[in-house]
């Protein structure tokens with residue numbers, strides 16, 4: 001029997017005990033739509049089962065990254081960072097796409113930035129390998145700062161495309177022109193100028209990203225290895241000029257490595273010259289019809305949607321789901337409050 005507040009008395013083994021139950025208003029009950037949870041979301045990795053880990057005990061961490069983190073005031077990794085590190089740096093690293101649902105303030109940015117920088121630290125040629133997309137300029141600036149703390153330590157450069165500066169200033173920061181020797185006449189028809197990416201990692205908002213994809217000579221996503229969709233829910237809710245299908249199209253290729261889309265339609269004769277990232281289409285189980293080496297996707301949110309139709313847009317490959325459950329905010333361990341007493345004279 002329920003009381004009005006939803007308090008119920010039950011009898012078990014001849015003893016009474018009480019249970020407090022939330023009674024749902026009738027309209028809410030009927031209006032709530034049942035959405036089937038995707039199979040890969042049913043048995044997630046529980047982030048709360050991980051503990052903080054001092055950098056000195058983190059396996060495989062590049063010594064220069066450890067030093068850069070210490071210089072940035074970070075001595076240990078938060079649980080979500082340890083969980084992602086374990087799932088990406090261990091055996092079978094980055095074979096699956098990663099989906100993280102973890103509260104605001106839990107440290108998701110470093111959770112993806114650190115493994116990406118560590119993997120790219122061995123790259124030989126500079127080209128755009130990692131793209132991080134965020135819905136707002138402020139968030140993008142914060143994320144750029146996190147990458148900027150660690151990436152230079154292993155020789156990687158980070159760029160920003162958010163519309164903070166003029167498009168021409170942004171282009172000159174993102175695209176490198178070869179230095180032409182004085183006194184030598186160059187004929188662009190016989191020998192096209194080779195434009196190259198000036199950055200290994202790009203943090204962008206969808207609008208500016210689309211501008212560069214469509215208009216910037218030498219801007220290409222052909223060599224992209226990592227795509228991070230941060231604040232996924234918001235980015236999926238708002239289409240932002242169909243940036244996601246465009247990016248996915250620009251990074252996909254057919255069997256012979258010919259790209260489905262020259263990411264810049266105006267870039268004939270430009271681009272990365274003889275450098276080619278050839279993605280072949282996998283035929284093995286689990287990789288069927290997927291280009292290989294794959295574009296690895298990492299999607300993150302504090303409230304990750306479970307709606308299959310929304311998640312389908314990301315075209316995830318064998319995703320691994322890491323979650324802390326339904327906690328929305330993470331409070332700092334030591335939260336101090338101060339009272340300011342202002343005496344009126």
Ligand SMILES: Nc1ncnc2c1ncn2[C@@H]1O[C@H](COP(=O)(O)OP(=O)(O)OP(=O)(O)O)[C@@H](O)[C@H]1O
Pocket residue numbers: 073074075076077078081102103104105106107108109110302
């Ligand atoms: N390992 C760490 N040690 C100390 N401070 C950290 C560590 N990782 C992150 N931080 C700090 O914790 C704060 C929250 O981190 P971050 O912004 O990455 O959280 P988040 O989960 O991405 O939040 P949001 O959902 O708002 O994006 C930042 O001020 C960051 O500098």
